[in-house]
Amino acid sequence: xxxxxxKYGGTSVGTIERIEAVADKVKSFHDAGxxxxxxxxxxxxxxxxxxSLAKQIDAAPAPRxxxxxxxxxxxxxxxxxxxxxxxRGVDARSYTGWQxxxxxxxxxxxxxxxxxxxxxxxxxxxxxxxxxxxGFQGVDDDNNITTLGRGGSDTTGVALAAALKADECQIxxxxxxxxxxxxxxxxxxxxxxxVTFEEMLEMASLGSKVLQIRSVEFAGKYKVPxxxxxxxxxxxxTLITTEENDSVENPVISGIAFNRDEAKITVxxxxxxxxxxxxxxxxxxxxxxEVDMIVQNVSDDGSTDFTFTVHRNDYQKAxxxxxxxxxxxxxxxxxxxxxxxxxxxxGVGMRSHAGVASKMFxxxxxxxINILAITTSEIKISVVIAEKYLELAVRALxxxxxxxxxx
Ligand code: ADP
Ligand code: ASP
Ligand code: MG
Numbered sequence: 001x002x003x004x005x006x007k008y009g010g011t012s013v014g015t016i017e018r019i020e021a022v023a024d025k026v027k028s029f030h031d032a033g034x035x036x037x038x039x040x041x042x043x044x045x046x047x048x049x050x051x052s053l054a055k056q057i058d059a060a061p062a063p064r065x066x067x068x069x070x071x072x073x074x075x076x077x078x079x080x081x082x083x084x085x086x087x088r089g090v091d092a093r094s095y096t097g098w099q100x101x102x103x104x105x106x107x108x109x110x111x112x113x114x115x116x117x118x119x120x121x122x123x124x125x126x127x128x129x130x131x132x133x134x135g136f137q138g139v140d141d142d143n144n145i146t147t148l149g150r151g152g153s154d155t156t157g158v159a160l161a162a163a164l165k166a167d168e169c170q171i172x173x174x175x176x177x178x179x180x181x182x183x184x185x186x187x188x189x190x191x192x193x194x195v196t197f198e199e200m201l202e203m204a205s206l207g208s209k210v211l212q213i214r215s216v217e218f219a220g221k222y223k224v225p226x227x228x229x230x231x232x233x234x235x236x237x238t239l240i241t242t243e244e245n246d247s248v249e250n251p252v253i254s255g256i257a258f259n260r261d262e263a264k265i266t267v268x269x270x271x272x273x274x275x276x277x278x279x280x281x282x283x284x285x286x287x288x289x290e291v292d293m294i295v296q297n298v299s300d301d302g303s304t305d306f307t308f309t310v311h312r313n314d315y316q317k318a319x320x321x322x323x324x325x326x327x328x329x330x331x332x333x334x335x336x337x338x339x340x341x342x343x344x345x346x347g348v349g350m351r352s353h354a355g356v357a358s359k360m361f362x363x364x365x366x367x368x369i370n371i372l373a374i375t376t377s378e379i380k381i382s383v384v385i386a387e388k389y390l391e392l393a394v395r396a397l398x399x400x401x402x403x404x405x406x407x
Contacts, residue, residue, distance in 0.1 A: 004029060023084035037160055039133045063108035067109060073136075074096075078132045092129060095134070097137035103117075103139065135156040169219065170227050170237075171228045177237040182258070206344040255347070259342045264307060266334070307372075350379050364393060367392055372384040
């Protein structure tokens, strides 16, 4: 007998039929004698629908009210799933975030879970019941409703598993595991049986939305066994593990992540003097804009072109700040592009293999794809390219690094 936390994502609870199918699945685990806590997302499309309602009133609504609004999506699914399980004779009970004491900080729309009171859940589990918790939401010290950022139900699932010391946290979604890259973009992508936490963290932070990055951080920190599986088909999915496989077959590259939410700004022809980077970037970070990649090219005439990337949502704001600063910085021009994307190779095998970067650059060059910026770390290489080449680049790299599934 095991204790499992099972998280079902938006598509998995997207219709009444799907909710009934999830109820069948949960019931079969319960019938097998396991204790089950379920975390659910809102029905697919619902969170976006709620956000668009708010935007019709105000382009920048108060974050506190946004959380009151968007947290309602999950409250619908917990009740419907509880009803479906009760219809099947299972003593299921739904709980909102505050009802199970999911305490967060007060950072609305991106709150972090600080504590979970497991007493209520334990009692219901010990009485043979199934616990159903609304994902994505919590409550701060002042009883304000908070939410955990897009995709946050994954984090609810992992945090519940950590608090309850569950045997496994199972993330049920619309793909049957973690693939070498998004299978919707590269049909030849391969499902991995295992992936290391370190790699999964990089993949998630570089744009693979199959798991919210915080859920992976949480699972790593609290040693929660984490598995990604399909709610539609049977199978073992992908286990996120701490083991590094040092076998000879260990691939150099495990996966390719990409992110379309990028934009780049170049401040051209600024005098190349000490402090120029901070004079450009401090006002940007003061405006709460996160800067990702940074590139600086110095030319012979003593001036420099300074390029950096930001989230596409922050692009206009960052551009405005720098246009206002251009005179003071003695910049020749401030230019920007938001039709770019970032493509990243990830793999712990990179540590022991040279030549990954040159092979990546050659593969892109052979496809006539221009690289606009590069960053590297021990287990990843990222490049910025024009968004129109995204699919081409990911497919070419997937083939070049031997990741394609055998036909
Ligand atoms: P859920 O609603 O269940 O949380 P998400 O849409 O958030 O589902 O995440 C699942 C999606 O993640 C898949 O449909 C797939 O398109 C995408 N995805 C991106 N990268 C990967 C990857 N490397 N492996 C599997 N799926 C990926
Ligand atoms: N419903 C929320 C979202 O769409 C949380 C989640 O699905 O994980 O982002
Ligand atoms: Mg998700």
